[in-house]
Amino acid sequence: MKGKILASIITALLLAALLLPLSCSRPSADVVAGSSLITDIVQDIADGKLEVRTLIPPGMCPGHYDVKPSDVETLANSKVLIIHNWQQNMKNITGLIEAADNPDLIIKVIDVKGNWMAPLVQAEAVDKIAQALGEIDQGNSAYYQEKAATRTQAILAKGEEVKNRLREVKVEEVKVICADMQAGFVKWAGFDIVATYGRPEDLSVAGVEKLVVEAKDAGVALVIDNLQSGTTATSEAMAKDIGAIQVTISNFPGGFEDTETWEKAIDKNVDLLLQALTQYREQYG
Structure with missing residues (x-):
């Protein structure tokens, strides 16, 4: 009986040791996106080749978002931060970058002016993000450009469809x-x-x-x-x-x-x- 109990304990300890790295794994991503606008584009044109996480919740004002410890840990263990040009001097963003202390972090600022919900601005953002992803992941650069071209066509078509509803x-x-x-x-x-x-x-x-x-x-x-x-x-x-x-x-x-x-x-x-x-x-x- 004692032998069976001891064997059970040893088995449990071994199982716990195997699961420990999984339970304590650090949050990370290939790309941390400054907004859901960026996340949506990256997810579409990368199509699973890159893992992306959104920093600012989409219902919140980007300038009033309070950075969380989990955001710092995620950025500390991620490869790339992609942000809007209007985010680069925000205190929550600069503070996050400093706190993450990630010397290998690549920061890409997408310089697209205007409201990204407008189709032509959205299309420009797609092109700029595809270029950024190609620089980060050169092996898949052509793939990102191809996906971006497809997305741009879809955006312009959607824009015309929506504009027709408004004209009516x-x-x-x-x-x-x-x-x-x-x-x-x-x-x-x-x-x-x-x-x-x-x-x-x-x-x-x-x-x-x-x-x-x-x-x-x-x-x-x-x-x-x-x-x-x-x-x-x-x-x-x-x-x-x-x-x-x-x-x-x-x-x-x-x-x-x-x-x-x-x-x-x-x-x-x-x-x-x-x-x-x-x-x-x-x-x-």
């Missing part, structure tokens, strides 16, 4: 005010932008009153807010005072449920905008 309801005749962070996309969509506004915490009472007066005088139909800017209380109040409809859209895939790709995210944004426009026309004529 004559959005060019619809006056709006919108969050600064959404101006690029809203302009691409074809709406007539009367004015833009900043983050809620940056707005003064006088500034809001001025916006409301300007919007009323212009006959604004929609107040378009940015999901990642946080609370929508201010934009909702403005819409009520103006006699408009408030709608919130996202700048990142995954901001809303079931929108993990750019294609799904742009469809969701347009659905929300058209629903709001329909509501305005039914309510205000």
